[in-house]
Amino acid sequence: MPDTKKVREVHLQEYLETVALAHGEETTAAKAKALLKSHAELQFQRHGGGKCPMCRASVRHVIPVRTMHQDGTWHRYNCLCGRCFEGEKGLSHVTIMQIGDARVEYRSPDYKGTDDQRGKNRAARSAKA
Numbered sequence: 001m002p003d004t005k006k007v008r009e010v011h012l013q014e015y016l017e018t019v020a021l022a023h024g025e026e027t028t029a030a031k032a033k034a035l036l037k038s039h040a041e042l043q044f045q046r047h048g049g050g051k052c053p054m055c056r057a058s059v060r061h062v063i064p065v066r067t068m069h070q071d072g073t074w075h076r077y078n079c080l081c082g083r084c085f086e087g088e089k090g091l092s093h094v095t096i097m098q099i100g101d102a103r104v105e106y107r108s109p110d111y112k113g114t115d116d117q118r119g120k121n122r123a124a125r126s127a128k129a
């Protein structure tokens with residue numbers, strides 16, 4: 001049986017190192033992705049995973065996802081499994097994974113529009129500063 005306390009410390013250390021790397025410099029997509037994954041792994045070690053709301057598959061890394069479908073409607077998920085995430089990404093103009101300020105956004109190549117949510121986040125961020 002693994003020593004769960006030790007596992008947690010290892011993941012906490014990885015998480016803190018990832019935060020330290022992402023902090024201070026401009027957060028690139030790769031850094032944001034690493035930060036999301038590290039945070040989700042730490043949450044998994046502490047609280048366990050989740051269930052995909054679409055197919056009920058077990059999900060290890062619970063990362064909230066928002067998508068804007070091609071009809072302009074927004075959909076929000078507590079988490080998605082890898083298969084449903086790729087499906088939603090394929091159906092959507094915009095796919096956003098976000099925890100706090102760590103954000104990874106995918107846009108379909110043919111989507112040229114701007115979305116209101118993006119503007120709102122910018123406004124909220126500049127209001128904090």
Ligand SMILES: [Zn+2]
Nearest residue numbers: 052055081084
């Ligand atoms: Zn699923």
